Amino acid sequence: MKKTLLLSEIFPPVKGGSGRWFWEVYNRLPSDRVVVAAGNNEQAAAFDKKNPLKTFRLPLSSTSWGLRSLVGLKFYWSVYWAVRKLVKQEKIEVIHCGRCLPEGFVAYLISKTMGIPYICYIHGEDVETAATSRELSWIVHRSLGGAEKLVCNSQNTADIVLNTWHASREKTHVVHPGVDAGYFVPAAPDAEVRDSLGWGQRPVVVTVGRLQLRKGQDMLIQALPEIRQQFPDILYAIIGEGEEKAALVKLAADLGVTDNVAMMSELSDEQMLQCYQQCDVFVLPNRTVGRDIEGFGMVLVEAQACAKPVIAGDSGGTAETMKVGETGYIVDCTSPAPLARQIIEVLSNLEQRKSMGAAGRQHVEQNLDWSKLAEQARQLMLTV
Numbered sequence: 402m403k404k405t406l407l408l409s410e411i412f413p414p415v416k417g418g419s420g421r422w423f424w425e426v427y428n429r430l431p432s433d434r435v436v437v438a439a440g441n442n443e444q445a446a447a448f449d450k451k452n453p454l455k456t457f458r459l460p461l462s463s464t465s466w467g468l469r470s471l472v473g474l475k476f477y478w479s480v481y482w483a484v485r486k487l488v489k490q491e492k493i494e495v496i497h498c499g500r501c502l503p504e505g506f507v508a509y510l511i512s513k514t515m516g517i518p519y520i521c522y523i524h525g526e527d528v529e530t531a532a533t534s535r536e537l538s539w540i541v542h543r544s545l546g547g548a549e550k551l552v553c554n555s556q557n558t559a560d561i562v563l564n565t566w567h568a569s570r571e572k573t574h575v576v577h578p579g580v581d582a583g584y585f586v587p588a589a590p591d592a593e594v595r596d597s598l599g600w601g602q603r604p605v606v607v608t609v610g611r612l613q614l615r616k617g618q619d620m621l622i623q624a625l626p627e628i629r630q631q632f633p634d635i636l637y638a639i640i641g642e643g644e645e646k647a648a649l650v651k652l653a654a655d656l657g658v659t660d661n662v663a664m665m666s667e668l669s670d671e672q673m674l675q676c677y678q679q680c681d682v683f684v685l686p687n688r689t690v691g692r693d694i695e696g697f698g699m700v701l702v703e704a705q706a707c708a709k710p711v712i713a714g715d716s717g718g719t720a721e722t723m724k725v726g727e728t729g730y731i732v733d734c735t736s737p738a739p740l741a742r743q744i745i746e747v748l749s750n751l752e753q754r755k756s757m758g759a760a761g762r763q764h765v766e767q768n769l770d771w772s773k774l775a776e777q778a779r780q781l782m783l784t785v
């Protein structure tokens with residue numbers, strides 16, 4: 402394996418699907434062949450003390466990724482020289498970019514000036530968002546065009562890359578994110594754990610994800626009045642942080658469902674796992690907002706690994722996380738009524754929940770466990 406630099410702003414301890422994806426893949430590769438250049442944050446120093454991968458923290462955050470602003474130009478200039486220094490210092494032979502923007506463009510510049518090849522991970526929402534800007538589109542076209550391989554998190558994302566960005570079919574590949582099926586495991590209902598989470602014996606629907614419009618937490622809150630007619634004590638546990646938090650709290654108050662909504666954040670890893678294990682159904686009510694989509698939906702895979710039935714919106718690549726009709730359902734989440742009906746149906750049938758959960762666990766073990774997916778990614782890397 403060539404000496405590899407993973408260049409990614411999003412990397413543990415930052416939480417998020419792509420950061421976990423990179424950790425699970427690169428932590429399984431030979432540590433003497435991998436160097437990480439990751440974004441910095443307050444918890445990074447403590448994390449890196451136990452991190453087996455050689456990791457350098459760089460200022461990879463910017464308020465502008467364009468080239469027309471002084472901020473953007475300064476950002477690319479400083480990151481380019483920092484990465485160039487690392488490439489020389491660590492004798493890097495290939496760069497793996499966490500995104501096409503901004504990391505992919507930095508690698509494009511390194512490739513042009515130093516001859517170092519690179520691959521780009523594509524997540525769906527990144528290329529869709531860039532398509533709304535001529536300036537960012539120009540940059541992304543160079544990032545995609547100069548890459549040796551484009552690693553897409555779903556076939557839906559690959560279709561966007563091929564049809565919108567006209568990327569080469571030969572260098573476009575799909576590698577789904579997955580889970581550690583030895584960590585995300587089913588657990589029997591536990592009254593003590595449920596009490597510790599503040600749930601009691603209420604029927605609980607869980608969403609895990611950043612509080613942003615495309616995740617759709619607002620639509621499920623709007624569905625609660627209808628769900629509450631069948632399940633008066635329904636609890637919707639919203640796990641995550643983000644810019645929509647205040648709006649979601651206000652929406653719940655306006656609809657009179659505050660007592661049916663639990664805003665949960667600052668959870669430990671153990672508590673997060675318990676939420677997956679103890680909920681009754683997991684829902685990611687995602688929708689397309691402008692060109693912002695859900696590229697895949699790793700949280701849906703984590704829930705299935707814990708033997709929970711899942712429901713997701715019919716946008717982006719979420720259907721690729723499940724066996725539709727067997728382990729979960731895809732519904733229109735642009736309005737609350739279809740979502741409410743599907744949740745009511747699943748909550749009303751305990752045996753269906755059990756059978757779907759068991760099928761979901763089997764699906765993950767067979768198709769979406771990191772041990773298999775990391776090897777698939779490794780084999781792809783060896784071709785560059």
